Amino acid sequence: MPRADFLFSLVLIAVGIAAAAEAWRMPRFENLGVHPMTAPGLTPGLLGLVVAGLGLALLLGAVRAGGWQRSAPATAGQAAERRSTLGRVALALLLTLGYAAGLVGHMPFWLATAIFVFLFVALFEWPLHEGWRRRLRGLAIAAVLAVATGLAVTYLFEEIFLVQLP
Amino acid sequence: MQALTYFLDGLLSIGSDPIALFAVVWATLLGMAVGMMPGLTATLGVALLTTLTFRMAAGDAILILICMYVGAIYGGSRSAILLNIPGTPANAASALDGFPLARSGRAGEALVLTTVGSTLGTLFGLIALALVAPLLAEFALSFGSFEFFWLAVFGVIISGHLTAIDNPIKGWIAGFLGLLLATVGQEGIHAYQRFSYGWTDLAGGIGLLPALVGAFGFAEILSVMKAQRYQAVRDMGSAALPKLREIWGYRRTVLRSGFLGTLMGLIPGVGEDMGAWSSYAAARRASKEKALYGKGSREGLLAAETGNNAAVPGALIPVLVLAVPGSAPAAVLLAALLIHGIRPGPLIMIESPAFVYEVAGMLLFAAAGILVLGLLLTRPLLAVLAVPRERLMPIVFVLCTVGAFAIASRVFDIWVMLAMGLFGFALREMKYPMAPLVLGIVLGDILDKSLRRGMTLTDGDFAPFLTRPISMILALACLATILFSFGAVRRAFAAGLARIRWPGRGRAGTRP
Numbered sequence: 001m002p003r004a005d006f007l008f009s010l011v012l013i014a015v016g017i018a019a020a021a022e023a024w025r026m027p028r029f030e031n032l033g034v035h036p037m038t039a040p041g042l043t044p045g046l047l048g049l050v051v052a053g054l055g056l057a058l059l060l061g062a063v064r065a066g067g068w069q070r071s072a073p074a075t076a077g078q079a080a081e082r083r084s085t086l087g088r089v090a091l092a093l094l095l096t097l098g099y100a101a102g103l104v105g106h107m108p109f110w111l112a113t114a115i116f117v118f119l120f121v122a123l124f125e126w127p128l129h130e131g132w133r134r135r136l137r138g139l140a141i142a143a144v145l146a147v148a149t150g151l152a153v154t155y156l157f158e159e160i161f162l163v164q165l166p
Numbered sequence: 167m168q169a170l171t172y173f174l175d176g177l178l179s180i181g182s183d184p185i186a187l188f189a190v191v192w193a194t195l196l197g198m199a200v201g202m203m204p205g206l207t208a209t210l211g212v213a214l215l216t217t218l219t220f221r222m223a224a225g226d227a228i229l230i231l232i233c234m235y236v237g238a239i240y241g242g243s244r245s246a247i248l249l250n251i252p253g254t255p256a257n258a259a260s261a262l263d264g265f266p267l268a269r270s271g272r273a274g275e276a277l278v279l280t281t282v283g284s285t286l287g288t289l290f291g292l293i294a295l296a297l298v299a300p301l302l303a304e305f306a307l308s309f310g311s312f313e314f315f316w317l318a319v320f321g322v323i324i325s326g327h328l329t330a331i332d333n334p335i336k337g338w339i340a341g342f343l344g345l346l347l348a349t350v351g352q353e354g355i356h357a358y359q360r361f362s363y364g365w366t367d368l369a370g371g372i373g374l375l376p377a378l379v380g381a382f383g384f385a386e387i388l389s390v391m392k393a394q395r396y397q398a399v400r401d402m403g404s405a406a407l408p409k410l411r412e413i414w415g416y417r418r419t420v421l422r423s424g425f426l427g428t429l430m431g432l433i434p435g436v437g438e439d440m441g442a443w444s445s446y447a448a449a450r451r452a453s454k455e456k457a458l459y460g461k462g463s464r465e466g467l468l469a470a471e472t473g474n475n476a477a478v479p480g481a482l483i484p485v486l487v488l489a490v491p492g493s494a495p496a497a498v499l500l501a502a503l504l505i506h507g508i509r510p511g512p513l514i515m516i517e518s519p520a521f522v523y524e525v526a527g528m529l530l531f532a533a534a535g536i537l538v539l540g541l542l543l544t545r546p547l548l549a550v551l552a553v554p555r556e557r558l559m560p561i562v563f564v565l566c567t568v569g570a571f572a573i574a575s576r577v578f579d580i581w582v583m584l585a586m587g588l589f590g591f592a593l594r595e596m597k598y599p600m601a602p603l604v605l606g607i608v609l610g611d612i613l614d615k616s617l618r619r620g621m622t623l624t625d626g627d628f629a630p631f632l633t634r635p636i637s638m639i640l641a642l643a644c645l646a647t648i649l650f651s652f653g654a655v656r657r658a659f660a661a662g663l664a665r666i667r668w669p670g671r672g673r674a675g676t677r678p
Binding site: 027046047 | 217218219221333335336338339342343345346349353355356358360361384387388391392554556557559560561563564565567568571572575577580581583584595596597613614617618619621622625626
């Protein structure tokens with residue numbers, strides 16, 4: 001955690017200073033007789049400075065905890081677990097971002113949803129099933145769930161709750 | 167007397183309407199299911215239902231959201247007991263004693279105890295809401311820009327401090343990042359578009375609901391998919407009805423937890439988690455069975471569950487009378503109130519005095535809902551825990567996407583949801599609390615307008631922010647909270663107190 005704190009503190013300091021600098025550049029409407037202390041940049045400027053200050057406090061704590069050094073190399077077991085965890089997160093990210101940013105809005109909503117749900121269930125459950133028979137059953141369940149979700153969500157939102165879908 | 171009339175009118179209007187009663191049943195049940203499923207929180211449940219109910223009449227929509235809120239905070243205890251995974255963060259304390267009870271074959275008893283505790287906590291809180299909210303509203307009528315500025319700062323600081331006790335700096339970072347995010351878009355005094363760079367969608371600002379759905383929905387989906395799979399306890403044991411004599415034996419614990427839970431709810435941005443933890447810690451300190459805590463103490467479980475549900479009405483008090491949320495789900499409820507044209511704030515007791523008591527009535531129905539449904543459906547609801555995350559999470563993400571889009575029909579809001587989800591996930595991984603971030607986003611507008619309006623009133627002089635009595639108290643409270651987060655200050659303060667109590671010993675150099 002000290003390593004992550006160290007790196008994030010640098011990001012915070014940069015974000016805080018950038019926000020304060022940007023706030024300084026905002027108009028002060030002096031030509032309209034507006035008091036400079038009520039200018040639009042006042043609050044973001046102060047908040048930027050506070051965020052940078054908190055980033056600095058985090059940085060000092062992280063440096064004291066040795067966060068500027070690289071962490072000790074992981075054992076084989078830890079590395080394998082980390083790879084598995086990262087793999088799951090990466091797959092979840094790929095599927096969710098692909099759905100929300102790629103599929104939705106480019107095809108009928110029910111179809112986009114059905115494709116996403118099918119891929120999500122099928123890909124995540126694939127390693128859990130052993131043997132082709134179980135895997136085929138898993139794929140069939142994924143397909144049924146996918147179509148049911150696509151149709152049910154579309155009907156529920158559009159017809160019952162009168163909500164417009166993307 | 168007028169208050170009682172409003173309250174009874176509220177009860178009658180719900181009780182005599184079959185559709186409203188049906189809404190109580192389904193929304194409470196849905197809330198319990200949402201709370202039970204690790205990864206689905208009360209905040210997400212209330213946010214998604216807000217998007218579904220925004221075309222309904224205000225009273226119906228708020229009733230549904232309150233039932234969802236109460237149901238989810240209660241429902242989370244089930245996964246805490248049966249899986250050792252709190253369904254919502256508010257149920258973390260319940261896992262300490264609930265899971266050992268379940269492992270020893272007394273899951274049924276534990277579930278009944280939590281049902282009674284949650285019901286009593288909600289009842290205690292709603293009574294406090296009906297009594298305290300009008301008084302607080304009257305007091306808040308004297309608040310001006312100066313006081314609201316410090317209230318916003320105090321909210322972020324106390325929320326950051328209490329939700330990140332190990333390292334309050336992380337809580338404050340989350341809170342101030344939320345405040346900074348809230349400054350994006352067109353500001354309310356000169357209509358200048360801050361940090362928008364000509365992007366029309368961004369000029370509209372970051373919507374609270376898409377941001378919440380991202381931070382509590384998408385981020386949680388990633389966290390759940392990252393974690394290992396879980397196994398539920400299947401042996402329920404006996405006890406499907408509460409033992410009233412036992413509950414009576416714990417009456418002091420219930421009252422203390424109800425009080426502490428409500429108090430934690432009242433404090434901006436702190437909410438149910440601290441309601442449970444503070445009640446649990448106080449019950450342990452006062453208990454005759456301290457040794458049992460952490461190993462299956464029924465008293466500890468009752469305290470935690472009473473405390474977190476008492477925090478729900480507690481968190482609604484500042485929402486109604488100050489427009490400042492007491493917790494993350496309450497922040498969504500605040501947004502829902504605004505969507506439905508209800509103006510929370512100090513004027514609520516003047517503009518719509520019946521509404522506060524109607525909310526108390528809705529809470530009473532929600533409490534009755536969790537008691538009846540919780541006791542009747544103890545075993546059937548276990549089926550919810552059997553749903554594999556691989557099948558549940560994609561459906562939740564679909565709802566997050568629709569929920570983010572639904573309110574304003576803007577694709578931009580889906581992008582906000584995704585961005586806030588990724589940001590929230592990264593913050594969670596680095597152990598930053600989410601509640602101060604949400605509170606910051608909600609309070610950002612109040613802080614900005616109050617600071618600049620105050621400066622306008624004083625022609626640029628900051629002194630009144632520090633010299634007006636309530637402002638001074640709030641400013642000192644901020645300072646004290648920051649100073650007391652340093653161990654050295656706490657130790658020096660304790661030493662100073664000890665010297666005042668035992669002056670002779672202090673001079674003689676002996677420790678009291």
